[in-house]
Structures are given as structure tokens and as C-alpha cells.
Amino acid sequence: xxxxxxxxxxxxxxxxxxxxLQNIAKYSxxxxxxxxIMPNLISPVTTIKEVEAYKKRILKATGGDEFxxxxxxxxxxxxxxxxxxEAKDHIKAIKLYPSGITTNSQGGVNNFEIDSLKQxxxxxxxxxxxxxxxxxxNGFVLDRERExxxxxxxxxxxxxxxxxxxxxxxxxxxxxxxxxxxxxYATITLHHLLITLDDVAGGLLKPHLFCKPIAKRxxxxxxxxxxxxxxxxxVMFGSDSAPHPKNKKxxxxxxxxxxxxxxxxxxxxELFEKHHKLENLQKFISSNARxxxxxxxxxxxITLEKKExxxxxxxxxxxxxxxxxxxxxxxx
Amino acid sequence: xxxxxxxxxxxxxxxxxxxxLQNIAKYSxxxxxxxxIMPNLISPVTTIKEVEAYKKRILKATGGDEFxxxxxxxxxxxxxxxxxxEAKDHIKAIKLYPSGITTNSQGGVNNFEIDSLKQxxxxxxxxxxxxxxxxxxNGFVLDRERExxxxxxxxxxxxxxxxxxxxxxxxxxxxxxxxxxxxxYATITLHHLLITLDDVAGGLLKPHLFCKPIAKRxxxxxxxxxxxxxxxxxVMFGSDSAPHPKNKKxxxxxxxxxxxxxxxxxxxxELFEKHHKLENLQKFISSNARxxxxxxxxxxxITLEKKExxxxxxxxxxxxxxxxxxxxxxxx
Numbered sequence: 001x002x003x004x005x006x007x008x009x010x011x012x013x014x015x016x017x018x019x020x021l022q023n024i025a026k027y028s029x030x031x032x033x034x035x036x037i038m039p040n041l042i043s044p045v046t047t048i049k050e051v052e053a054y055k056k057r058i059l060k061a062t063g064g065d066e067f068x069x070x071x072x073x074x075x076x077x078x079x080x081x082x083x084x085x086e087a088k089d090h091i092k093a094i095k096l097y098p099s100g101i102t103t104n105s106q107g108g109v110n111n112f113e114i115d116s117l118k119q120x121x122x123x124x125x126x127x128x129x130x131x132x133x134x135x136x137x138n139g140f141v142l143d144r145e146r147e148x149x150x151x152x153x154x155x156x157x158x159x160x161x162x163x164x165x166x167x168x169x170x171x172x173x174x175x176x177x178x179x180x181x182x183x184x185y186a187t188i189t190l191h192h193l194l195i196t197l198d199d200v201a202g203g204l205l206k207p208h209l210f211c212k213p214i215a216k217r218x219x220x221x222x223x224x225x226x227x228x229x230x231x232x233x234x235v236m237f238g239s240d241s242a243p244h245p246k247n248k249k250x251x252x253x254x255x256x257x258x259x260x261x262x263x264x265x266x267x268x269x270e271l272f273e274k275h276h277k278l279e280n281l282q283k284f285i286s287s288n289a290r291x292x293x294x295x296x297x298x299x300x301x302i303t304l305e306k307k308e309x310x311x312x313x314x315x316x317x318x319x320x321x322x323x324x325x326x327x328x329x330x331x332x
Numbered sequence: 333x334x335x336x337x338x339x340x341x342x343x344x345x346x347x348x349x350x351x352x353l354q355n356i357a358k359y360s361x362x363x364x365x366x367x368x369i370m371p372n373l374i375s376p377v378t379t380i381k382e383v384e385a386y387k388k389r390i391l392k393a394t395g396g397d398e399f400x401x402x403x404x405x406x407x408x409x410x411x412x413x414x415x416x417x418e419a420k421d422h423i424k425a426i427k428l429y430p431s432g433i434t435t436n437s438q439g440g441v442n443n444f445e446i447d448s449l450k451q452x453x454x455x456x457x458x459x460x461x462x463x464x465x466x467x468x469x470n471g472f473v474l475d476r477e478r479e480x481x482x483x484x485x486x487x488x489x490x491x492x493x494x495x496x497x498x499x500x501x502x503x504x505x506x507x508x509x510x511x512x513x514x515x516x517y518a519t520i521t522l523h524h525l526l527i528t529l530d531d532v533a534g535g536l537l538k539p540h541l542f543c544k545p546i547a548k549r550x551x552x553x554x555x556x557x558x559x560x561x562x563x564x565x566x567v568m569f570g571s572d573s574a575p576h577p578k579n580k581k582x583x584x585x586x587x588x589x590x591x592x593x594x595x596x597x598x599x600x601x602e603l604f605e606k607h608h609k610l611e612n613l614q615k616f617i618s619s620n621a622r623x624x625x626x627x628x629x630x631x632x633x634i635t636l637e638k639k640e641x642x643x644x645x646x647x648x649x650x651x652x653x654x655x656x657x658x659x660x661x662x663x664x
Contacts, residue, residue, distance in 0.1 A: 140549060141534040142474075201533065201546055202473040204585035210537040217472060250582050252651065253536035319584065 001306040002332070003269055003278060007033035007297040008285045010264070012132075012167055012187045012238025014038045014103075014257065015069070017054070021061045023316030024243045027262040029062035031331060033286075033300040036070045036132070036238065039095055040104040044074035051090045066300045070293075072132065075109060077116055081123035092293060093130040093165070094120075101136050101144075102212045102256060103242065108134075112151050114158050121155065125162040130185075130293065131155075132165045135174070136213055142197075145171040145213050156181040163292065168192065168240045170213040172223035178234055185292050187238025188228050190267055191258045191321060196221050207254040208319050211240070229275050231283035236292060239264050243318040260321045263311055267322065269304050269329035303332045333638040334664070335601055335610060339365035339629040340617045342596070344464075344499055344519045344570025346370045346435075346589070347401070349386070353393045355648030356575045359594040361394035363663065365618075365632040368402045368464070368570065371427055372436040376406035383422045398632045402625075404464065407441060409448055413455035424625060425462040425497070426452075433468050433476075434544040434588060435574070440466075444483050446490050453487065457494040462517075462625065463487075464497045467506070468545055474529075477503040477545050488513040495624065500524065500572045502545040504555035510566055517624050519570025520560050522599055523590045523653060528553050539586040540651050543572070561607050563615035568624060571596050575650040592653045595643055599654065601636050601661035635664045 013028055013035040015021050028035055037058065039045035045054055051071045058069045073079070073087060075096035097108035109117075124131055135152060136144035156164055156177075166174050166186040178184050195215045200206050209215070227235045241264065242257025249255065260267070265285070272281045290297065309330035311322040345360055345367040347353050360367055369390065371377035377386055383403045390401045405411070405419060407428035429440030441449075456463055467484060468476035488496055488509075498506050498518040510516050527547045532538050541547070559567045573596065574589025581587065592599070597617070604613045622629065641662035643654040 140528070141530050196472070198473050201542065204587060205537070205539055205542040206585060207537055207539065208584055210533065214533055250584055252540055252582055252655075253538060255536060323584075 002303055003281070004301050004303045005265065005282060005285055007300050008265060008302055009033060009237070009289045009297055010035035010239045010241070010261070011236040011289050012036055012038065012189070012240045013261070014040070014240070014242040015058055015061070016243060017041050017057065020243055021057060024259070024261065024318060025058060025061035026063065026065065027315055028241070029065035029067035031265055031302050032067060033297040034068035034070055036092060037072060039072045039074040040097060040102075042104055044104065044107050045072070046074050046076055048087055048090050051087070066298050068298050070295070074107065075120070075131070077109070077120050079120045079123070081126070084120070084123045084127055084129060088127050088129060091129070092295065093132050094124060095132040095134070097134045098136060098138070101138065102134060105134070114154060117155070121159050121162055125159050128163070128294075130163040130165055132167050135166050141214055142216060145169070146173040149173050149177055152177050152184060153181070156184050159183075168213065168238060169224065170216050170220060172220045175223040175227060178227070185234045185236070186227070187236050187240075188224050189238060189240045189258070190260045190264045191215065192221065193225055193228055193271060194267070207249045208321065208323065209258060210254055210256055211242070211258045212256040225275075228284050229272060229277040229280060231280035231288060233283070233288055233291065235284070236289040237268070237285050245317055246314060246319050249319060258321050259315070259318045262315050263320050263322050263327065265302065265304060266309050266327045266329040266331065269306075270327055273306070273329070304329050305332050334635055335613070336633050336635045337597065337614060337617055339632050340597060340634055341365060341569070341621045341629055342367040342571045342573070342593070343568040343621050344368055344370065344521070344572045345593070346372070346572070346574040347390055347393075348575060349373050349389065352575055352577075353389060356591070356593065356650060357390060357393035358395065358397065359647055360573070361397035361399035363597055363634050364399060365629040366400040366402055368424060369404060371404045371406040372429065372434075374436055376436065376439050377404070378406050378408055380419055380422050383419070398630050400630050402627070406439065407452070407463070409441070409452050411452045411455070413458070416452070416455045416459055416461060420459050420461060423461070424627065425464050426456060427464040427466070429466045430468060430470070433470065434466060437466070446486065449487070453491050453494055457491050460495070460626075462495040462497055464499050467498050473546055474548060477501070478505040481505050481509055484509050484516060485513070488516050491515070500545065500570060501556065502548050502552060504552045507555040507559060510559070517566045517568070518559070519568050519572075520556050521570060521572045521590070522592045522596045523547070524553065525557055525560055525603060526599070539581045540653065540655065541590060542586055542588055543574070543590045544588040557607075560616050561604060561609040561612060563612035563620060565615075565620055565623065567616065568621040569600070569617050577649055578646060578651050581651060590653050591647070591650045594647050595652050595654050595659065597634065597636060598641050598659045598661040598663065601638075602659055605638070605661070636661050637664050
């Protein structure tokens with residue numbers, strides 16, 4: 001059995017910078033037509049100049065692959081209409097991080113009052129620039145996404161024309177929000193369709209499955225699966241693939257992030273096939289995103305076949321999800 | 333400020349075997365007068381011969397310290413009155429593990445029907461041998477202890493004269509059970525008085541704080557603190573100190589267990605002092621256990637003083653809780 005995906009898109013990707021970028025960029029650029037690139041570098045991407053310079057480094061690292069990095073800015077409430085109008089030619093969206101909530105998010109938002117965000121969000125709304133949000137409070141680790149719901153409600157109501165993407169949702173409460181507000185959308189990762197907290201900490205502790213937001217309960221996973229497998233038009237695939245060196249994951253303070261870029265499409269084929277929903281994968285992996293972001297990706301067909309794929313122990317020094325395990329689909 | 337503790341007891345301790353036993357036994361035997369020794373060796377301790385041989389190895393490893401290892405057997409429903417009557421001269425209690433629930437528990441109990449346990453539990457009841465229980469189901473990792481509550485209720489009712497110790501409780505549901513049944517008791521670890529799941533997985537992932545049962549919510553920790561700080565007569569200190577080599581903790585499949593033996597008393601002094609409850613520590617660390625187990629420990633005074641203690645990065649190749657941090661109390 002074979003499946004050809006037309007222009008697969010990864011709507012949430014960490015490519016990092018420097019040597020790591022060199023090591024891992026090709027695992028996305030070889031099998032996706034484009035990806036929304038997260039701006040949380042050690043010095044966050046906040047100017048057009050930085051956007052363009054980072055894009056150049058990415059294109060160099062992807063070595064001529066047919067792949068478009070969709071650039072983003074790191075949200076700051078100092079961005080005004082004038083700046084954003086110019087920025088719009090260089091970026092596809094703006095990513096908002098609550099301060100300190102995940103890797104390199106120290107410069108994020110502290111003040112969630114509408115007044116303090118109004119200038120920027122109104123301009124984004126007018127310019128049709130989507131707002132991407134890492135939606136977690138600094139509460140108890142399992143409650144963070146649910147608690148953040150009230151902020152989503154507030155901005156969805158206050159800026160009804162603003163497209164708001166709840167990134168990497170993990171909680172069934174977010175699924176409910178998606179149904180409640182027309183202008184809320186979501187990305188879902190591969191790993192949150194497959195694992196719960198039991199896989200991370202129910203047996204031995206698995207640092208390579210540790211991510212933010214942390215994987216939750218079975219009923220949460222089921223709610224996400226229902227959206228993805230049925231290709232709900234408001235959801236897109238976003239891997240949140242986040243490489244860290246092996247020694248930073250297997251250490252006394254393991255950084256959050258699961259590296260899924262090289263295994264995402266084979267694993268999604270396996271998952272969608274298992275649930276007899278392969279026919280919906282094209283929408284989840286590309287068509288929905290084109291519609292939501294109003295974009296036309298590079299034309300690129302990726303074909304997979306149902307044959308055993310032994311996942312390597314590491315790619316460029318990074319341990320992927322399924323390292324050393326077998327998947328039932330592989331790239332041709 | 334100084335505090336002298338009379339015959340501190342650790343009512344739940346893993347000393348392991350072989351080289352690890354050699355490396356770590358002295359960190360308990362130097363500062364405790366006795367400890368309940370867990371029987372979950374790689375081949376569980378199930379015969380009197382094994383109990384005595386293990387005790388000998390422990391006494392050798394503790395090198396003449398004034399320290400009494402209170403031995404236990406690994407629960408099996410084949411134990412009958414005759415065997416247990418003889419065993420009673422060699423052990424202080426019997427430990428029940430649900431099968432496969434934690435380190436080396438593969439030979440544990442699968443069948444929790446009263447009928448299948450009756451022979452052994454009735455004999456233990458008659459012989460006044462306490463039953464120590466690792467109370468977790470194989471459900472979702474955060475629900476396991478709460479779900480196990482129905483088993484505690486069942487045996488507490490069926491064997492009203494049997495002393496049942498809910499080991500290393502972590503869930504406020506267990507605190508309620510303690511109030512409900514006269515014959516239920518509990519041990520509480522140091523780490524469950526100090527950490528929640530946020531400390532394990534709320535920021536960076538901390539493998540050295542990963543244990544079973546996993547640390548839970550703030551309200552659970554508060555319920556445990558209330559018991560310990562007020563030296564509720566039904567609770568005892570049980571460190572559940574569980575050494576694993578550094579490379580087994582900082583790996584892609586980290587074993588469960590926190591190594592607290594060398595830091596437990598200083599950290600408890602700090603905690604009880606902070607809450608203005610130092611006067612209750614003697615009960616929590618020794619007197620309650622003497623009463624519950626009806627035992628008279630070796631006379632041994634351990635004095636601590638309020639002076640800075642820089643916790644080493646490792647003890648015998650094992651990373652302790654608070655490695656590299658400072659505590660405000662130390663041994664004299």
C-alpha cells in the first residue's frame with residue numbers, strides 16, 4: 001500500500017539555530033513543503049531583520065530542498081500597525097508566549113490585560129496576521145492549559161476577526177473552546193495523539209517523551225484524536241518537533257521537547273490507517289492549514305509505503321520519538 | 333540551635349544488595365537506630381533462610397553501627413500460619429506488592445480477592461504481624477493510589493485486627509482512609525512532604541525526584557504535611573529511600589526512586605522548624621513507630637544543629653535529594 005501526500009505542512013516547528021539547525025533542518029525540509037518556524041531562539045526573533053537573517057540561515061541549512069520556512073515574530077506588545085504592515089511581507093504569523101513558560105520564553109508576555117495587548121492585536125486583526133499562542137498559565141503542570149482557557153475566551157471575544165491558533169493543544173478543555181469560538185483554531189502534535197502521562201511517567205520515566213504542555217489523560221488524548229482523525233477543519237498538524245542534544249534530555253534537568261520531524265509522516269500514516277481514516281490525512285497534514293492561513297504551498301508530493309521502518313537511535317545527535325522501534329510505514 | 337532525636341527510625345527503606353548495599357547502607361545505619369527493610373530484591377525475600385542471609389549481609393555492610401534492620405518478607409498468599417509463626421521471630425512485617433507496580437515487584441499479588449488472601453492475612457492478624465502495602469493499581473499514574481483505596485477498605489473491614497500500613501502515601505484520599513479505619517496506618521516519605529508533580533515535571537524534568545507513587549498535587553502534599561507536622565499517631569516516617577546508580581536515573585528509561593537516606597534528618601529538622609513544629613519530630617521519626625509496631629529500638633541519640641549543610645553531589649555513586657544544594661541543619 002502507498003500513500004501520496006500533497007505538500008505536507010508542519011504548522012509548528014522548532015528548527016533552533018547554529019549547529020543544531022545544521023544537524024536537523026533537513027529532516028523537516030526533505031519531507032514537508034513548508035513549516036511555521038517558531039521564533040523562540042535564545043535571543044527571540046523580534047525584528048524584520050532578524051526574521052530575514054534567520055530565514056536565510058534556515059534556507060542554507062535545508063540545502064536547496066523544496067521547502068518554505070513560514071517565518072514568525074516573537075510577540076511583543078510594542079508591535080504597532082506600521083511595523084506589522086511592513087512585517088507582513090516577511091512573516092506568516094506572530095507567536096505569543098507567556099513569560100517563562102517553556103524553552104527560551106523568558107521575554108514573553110506577563111500582562112494579559114486586553115488594554116496592554118490591544119494595539120498589537122487590533123493591528124494583527126486588521127492585517128489578517130494569525131496569533132499563535134502557547135496557552136499555559138504558570139499553575140499546576142496538569143492544569144495549565146485548562147486554566148489558560150479564560151485568556152483564549154477573552155481575546156477570542158475582544159478580537160473576533162483575529163485568527164487565534166491554540167498551539168499544540170493537549171487538554172479536552174481546549175477542544176471545547178475550539179467549538180465555542182469561530183476564530184479559534186488549533187495545532188495538534190504527533191506525540192499528543194499517541195501518548196498520555198502514563199507513557200512519560202507511568203512506568204520508567206521517559207525523558208524523550210517529556211514536553212510542554214505535558215501529555216495528559218486518556219480522555220484528553222481521545223478528544224484530540226477525534227479532531228485529527230476526522231480532519232476537523234479548524235485543526236492542523238503542528239509537530240512541535242523540538243530537538244535537544246541527547247545529553248540535555250538524559251540529564252538531571254531534562255529540557256522539554258520531543259523530536260518527531262523525521263518520523264512524523266510515517267507515524268501519522270500508521271495512526272490514521274489503524275483508525276481507517278487514511279483518507280483524512282491530507283486535510284490534517286496540509287489542506288486545513290492552507291485554508292486557515294490562506295496560503296498556497298510549494299507543490300511537492302511525498303509518497304510513503306506500508307513497509308517496515310526501523311527508526312534510528314538518533315538523527316544528528318538528537319534522539320527521535322520511536323528511537324530503535326519499528327513503524328509500519330516509511331518514505332519511498 | 334541543636335536537636336537530639338532519640339533512636340530515629342526509618343520505617344520504609346530500600347537497602348538493595350551486593351555492591352549497592354555496600355555503598356549506601358552506612359548512610360542509614362549511621363543516623364538511624366533501625367529501619368524496616370524492603371524485601372523487593374531482584375529475587376524477592378520469601379523464606380526465613382533468605383531473611384537471615386539478607387540480614388547478615390546488611391549487618392556486614394553497616395559495619396558495626398548501632399543499627400537494627402527490621403526484616404520483612406515479600407507477601408505471598410502461600411504463607412500459612414505454621415510458616416508465619418516461625419517467621420515471626422525473624423521479621424517485623426510482611427510487604428505486599430501488586431504485581432509489576434514498582435521496582436522488582438513482578439512476583440507480587442495479582443488476585444486481590446479476600447478468599448485468595450485469607451489464609452495468610454488471618455494468620456498475620458492472629459500473630460500480630462503488620463501488613464505493609466504498596467497501594468497502587470495499574471490505572472492512570474495519578475489515580476493509582478486513590479483507586480487502590482477500595483482494596484484498603486476491603487481488607488481493613490475483613491481483618492479488623494490486622495494492622496495495615498499504607499506505605500508512602502501521596503494522595504489526600506489515603507489521608508481520609510486513615511481517619512476512617514482504626515487498623516489503617518501510614519508511612520510518609522520526606523520527598524512527598526516537600527514536592528509535587530510540578531517539582532518533577534513542571535519546569536525541567538527532574539529524574540532524581542521521580543518515584544512511585546509519583547508526587548501529586550499541592551492539596552495532597554498539604555494533607556500529608558498536616559499529618560506529619562502534627563505527628564498524627566497513625567503515621568510514621570518511612571523514607572522509601574531508593575538508590576539507583578546515577579546512570580540509571582539520567583537515562584532514556586529512568587528507574588523510580590529518590591535517595592534521601594543521608595539527607596532525611598537534616599531536611600526534616602528544616603521542615604519541622606519552618607512550620608514551628610520541631611517538638612513533634614521525635615514522635616514522627618520514632619515514637620509513633622514504636623507504638624504502632626510495639627517495638628523497642630536500640631538506644632541511640634542523634635544530634636543535629638542548625639548550621640549550613642552543603643549536600644554532596646553523590647554518595648557512593650548515587651545522587652541524593654538536594655544534591656549540590658544547601659540545607660540549614662546538619663549532623664553534629
